[in-house]
Amino acid sequence: MTRALINVPPKAKRGQTIEIKTLISHIMETGYRHDNMGKPIPRDIITQLTCSYNGEEIFRADLYPAISANPFVTFYTVATESGTLAFEWTGDNGFHETASAKITVE
Amino acid sequence: MDHDSREATRRDMLLAGLAGLGAALIKVEPAAATPESMRRAIHQVVGEASVRKGKVTIDVPPLVENGNTVALAIEVESPMTPQDHVKAIHVFNEKNPQPNIISARLGPRAGRGRITTRFRLADTQTIVAIAELSDGSFWSASADVIVTLAACLEDLS
Numbered sequence: 001m002t003r004a005l006i007n008v009p010p011k012a013k014r015g016q017t018i019e020i021k022t023l024i025s026h027i028m029e030t031g032y033r034h035d036n037m038g039k040p041i042p043r044d045i046i047t048q049l050t051c052s053y054n055g056e057e058i059f060r061a062d063l064y065p066a067i068s069a070n071p072f073v074t075f076y077t078v079a080t081e082s083g084t085l086a087f088e089w090t091g092d093n094g095f096h097e098t099a100s101a102k103i104t105v106e
Numbered sequence: 107m108d109h110d111s112r113e114a115t116r117r118d119m120l121l122a123g124l125a126g127l128g129a130a131l132i133k134v135e136p137a138a139a140t141p142e143s144m145r146r147a148i149h150q151v152v153g154e155a156s157v158r159k160g161k162v163t164i165d166v167p168p169l170v171e172n173g174n175t176v177a178l179a180i181e182v183e184s185p186m187t188p189q190d191h192v193k194a195i196h197v198f199n200e201k202n203p204q205p206n207i208i209s210a211r212l213g214p215r216a217g218r219g220r221i222t223t224r225f226r227l228a229d230t231q232t233i234v235a236i237a238e239l240s241d242g243s244f245w246s247a248s249a250d251v252i253v254t255l256a257a258c259l260e261d262l263s
Contacts, residue, residue, distance in 0.1 A: 068226055073208075
């Protein structure tokens, strides 16, 4: 089951700044809502997204309950060399998801 | 003797109970991020450094119909070189249950000091974005957003 969607240009020129888009399916339950019996719904969110480029971390974001369901985050990086961008999401209740994308730099 | 010691125990218990109650009262946090709690959250990030206005642009719709998903883009003016780049971007709000929205760490490899995301807004309020640059300075911008349908507070039906 693919829960994460990432968009990285497959090809880039060396030194070019590329946009990276990430989307992951997750309810991001804030912990401030109540169900129809009036019981509080416990918090269940993704707390962190990290991205590394050929093993070196290039981006890290701490997410809070204010982030919408199915967190969408975009950021930029300079295409330095061909290789892999690895993404990792961690969150409440042991949530852990990874994804990766290949990029060819000319 | 016996009477005295029992009295002391009872007084001790009462005092301990009061102290416990006091501690419990102090620990209670307001359910909403008031401007005061936003100030505290900003202080945790910034410390004693001064925050200047400028260099940061917030791109958010001024009028939002649905507070559950609000598109947000933060752009920081920076050459993004190893000597001069954006280290972090933090976004805060005034009236959601929590003052933090997102905290992102960037580096010279980012190429561009910009992030975008989608977030929730519980009420009409002001958003504050703070950028931390590699020279240790902090820059900020704020934006007012009017919300017609609030997030966070609705119950499931």
